[in-house]
Amino acid sequence: MEIIISILAGLLFAVGVYNILQKQLLRIAIGTGLISHAAHLFILTMGKLKRGQPPIIQDGITQYTDPLPQALILTSIVISFGVTSVILVLAYRTINENETDNIEELRGNDND
Amino acid sequence: MTNLAILPIIIPLFAAIILAFTTKKVKLSRTLAKVFAVINLMFVIYITYEVFTNGSIILETGGWKAPYGIIFVADIFSILIVLTSSLLTTAIIFFATRTVPEQKEVHYFYAMVYFLISGVSGAFLTGDLFNLFVFFEVLLMASYGLITLGGGKAQLRESLKYVLINLFSSIVFVTTVAFLYSVVGTVNMAQIAQRVHEVEQQGILTAIGVILFFVFATKAALFPLYYWMPKSYVVPNPVVSALFGALLTKVGIYSIIRVFTLIFIFETELTHTLFLWIAGLSMIFGVIGALSTKDVKMIVAYNVIPSIGFILYGLAVFNQDALSGSVYYLVHDMIIKAALFLIVGIVVYVAGTSDLKKMGGLIHNYPVLGWTLFLSAFVLAGIPPLSGFIGKLLLIKGSFANDEVVIVIVALLSSLLILYSVMKIFIQGFWGEKQIDLPIKSTKGLLSPIVFLLSISVLLGVGAEWVYPNIELISEYLLDPEIYINSVLKE
Numbered sequence: 001m002e003i004i005i006s007i008l009a010g011l012l013f014a015v016g017v018y019n020i021l022q023k024q025l026l027r028i029a030i031g032t033g034l035i036s037h038a039a040h041l042f043i044l045t046m047g048k049l050k051r052g053q054p055p056i057i058q059d060g061i062t063q064y065t066d067p068l069p070q071a072l073i074l075t076s077i078v079i080s081f082g083v084t085s086v087i088l089v090l091a092y093r094t095i096n097e098n099e100t101d102n103i104e105e106l107r108g109n110d111n112d
Numbered sequence: 113m114t115n116l117a118i119l120p121i122i123i124p125l126f127a128a129i130i131l132a133f134t135t136k137k138v139k140l141s142r143t144l145a146k147v148f149a150v151i152n153l154m155f156v157i158y159i160t161y162e163v164f165t166n167g168s169i170i171l172e173t174g175g176w177k178a179p180y181g182i183i184f185v186a187d188i189f190s191i192l193i194v195l196t197s198s199l200l201t202t203a204i205i206f207f208a209t210r211t212v213p214e215q216k217e218v219h220y221f222y223a224m225v226y227f228l229i230s231g232v233s234g235a236f237l238t239g240d241l242f243n244l245f246v247f248f249e250v251l252l253m254a255s256y257g258l259i260t261l262g263g264g265k266a267q268l269r270e271s272l273k274y275v276l277i278n279l280f281s282s283i284v285f286v287t288t289v290a291f292l293y294s295v296v297g298t299v300n301m302a303q304i305a306q307r308v309h310e311v312e313q314q315g316i317l318t319a320i321g322v323i324l325f326f327v328f329a330t331k332a333a334l335f336p337l338y339y340w341m342p343k344s345y346v347v348p349n350p351v352v353s354a355l356f357g358a359l360l361t362k363v364g365i366y367s368i369i370r371v372f373t374l375i376f377i378f379e380t381e382l383t384h385t386l387f388l389w390i391a392g393l394s395m396i397f398g399v400i401g402a403l404s405t406k407d408v409k410m411i412v413a414y415n416v417i418p419s420i421g422f423i424l425y426g427l428a429v430f431n432q433d434a435l436s437g438s439v440y441y442l443v444h445d446m447i448i449k450a451a452l453f454l455i456v457g458i459v460v461y462v463a464g465t466s467d468l469k470k471m472g473g474l475i476h477n478y479p480v481l482g483w484t485l486f487l488s489a490f491v492l493a494g495i496p497p498l499s500g501f502i503g504k505l506l507l508i509k510g511s512f513a514n515d516e517v518v519i520v521i522v523a524l525l526s527s528l529l530i531l532y533s534v535m536k537i538f539i540q541g542f543w544g545e546k547q548i549d550l551p552i553k554s555t556k557g558l559l560s561p562i563v564f565l566l567s568i569s570v571l572l573g574v575g576a577e578w579v580y581p582n583i584e585l586i587s588e589y590l591l592d593p594e595i596y597i598n599s600v601l602k603e
Contacts, residue, residue: 046294
């Protein structure tokens with residue numbers, strides 16, 4: 001199970017990085033969203049995937065789920081949710097002000 | 113008493129929330145911003161005193177014992193950096209109340225500044241690697257707000273790059289934390305260190321360490337990951353540039369020092385050789401950048417890169433003198449960078465342009481401003497007996513002890529060129545014919561925060577006899593990670 005999720009996360013990373021390297025701003029924003037999903041999947045996988053086990057440590061119980069990755073993932077999802085919305089708004093404003101959504105044309109040397 | 117450790121995070125946080133509500137009443141928020149800055153500074157001074165006399169203050173939030181709950185560690189290293197950042201943020205806020213346009217003030221300027229301070233203090237004080245990521249996000253989110261505030265064309269363009277590069281490095285950070293968690297099964301820094309020591313840092317851990325280094329190097333703007341930094345630090349308001357230049361890159365280098373003196377300390381052959389190369393290249397490329405431009409703001413922004421190189425260089429040499437030099441230089445650089453960005457902000461304001469070719473003769477109308485710039489250039493380059501000198505002296509002493517001669521030559525040459533690059537502002541901007549058609553603008557009250565910062569800086573150099581023993585304590589403490597581990601895990 002872990003291996004499948006790891007491959008999935010790797011794929012998401014690849015697609016995300018590919019999108020970040022594109023010229024269109026919207027694609028870049030989508031790319032950042034994809035790699036943050038990949039990172040979240042990674043966190044979940046690193047805590048070992050198990051089904052049907054409670055996250056409780058008790059004497060005599062050997063099978064339990066690790067609750068920490070889930071706590072981490074929750075925090076991380078909330079943060080990436082916020083940042084993605086910031087990026088989208090910022091990209092929208094930048095496109096309107098500079099009248100282009102092409103990152104190549106946003107290089108610029110003038111400080112106006 | 114242990115609750116003291118969280119006050120440098122909580123006070124700015126409350127300040128930010130209150131200031132978010134008073135944003136329409138500009139005069140009130142100005143006063144409140146100043147009052148909160150002073151309150152925060154006083155608490156931090158008290159906590160520093162406590163830590164230096166009675167040892168580290170460790171807060172286990174919610175009463176959860178150390179490896180399980182989130183902890184905050186105010187030890188002598190972190191609290192010194194928090195003290196430095198509180199000192200300079202106080203000066204910057206006093207400067208901001210006089211210069212920031214009202215239009216920006218009503219758009220949550222002070223609230224965002226305080227969120228930034230809260231995040232920065234949190235990143236310094238946390239004892240938990242995942243929590244470090246969270247505080248990074250807090251300060252980055254505030255910085256996204258500040259950098260885009262009042263955005264014009266260029267500002268939005270550069271902020272977008274800033275946001276994207278930081279977002280990407282944050283995601284890599286989270287992934288690295290996940291890797292580390294899968295290997296050592298914890299995110300508490302002391303426990304990670306303990307477990308890494310037990311297994312003597314195998315190959316996989318070194319690999320994770322190097323990835324972590326590159327994450328922090330992106331935030332600290334080290335070679336080859338600095339290309340996003342100079343422009344995005346130049347476009348916002350000078351107050352924001354000063355905050356960023358003095359605090360944000362330093363959070364990155366602080367994290368590098370913390371992680372590589374506490375956790376990954378067994379493969380120094382590999383990692384610290386890498387650091388030495390990167391430190392040297394940062395000095396060279398940063399200085400080349402500073403010399404290549406005619407824009408006064410860009411000169412100062414590029415000067416951030418070699419100074420981060422200097423701090424990393426002390427870590428790379430990794431003996432007591434060099435580490436003392438790093439800590440000394442870190443404190444010195446935070447203060448002087450804040451002062452320089454503010455000075456350059458005033459220079460651009462009075463000259464009406466940031467292009468050196470169009471400036472000249474400012475000394476006739478603004479003598480005090482000219483001489484503060486002159487003095488701060490000396491402090492920055494490390495002319496004895498000023499504070500930069502002590503830091504560099506220690507660094508060089510440390511590297512001679514380890515027979516690292518090439519890096520000493522690079523460091524000394526780049527200091528010389530740093531001096532030249534800032535002197536260029538003084539020579540071309542302040543000397544020369546008086547420009548008659550230029551209207552004289554009042555700089556009343558703007559210089560006092562800068563003079564405050566500069567006098568701390570001079571004191572750090574002249575009073576080295578009192579400061580140095582404490583810095584030596586810190587480097588001893590950093591070289592022996594057992595002290596940190598035992599104080600947190602209480603064994």
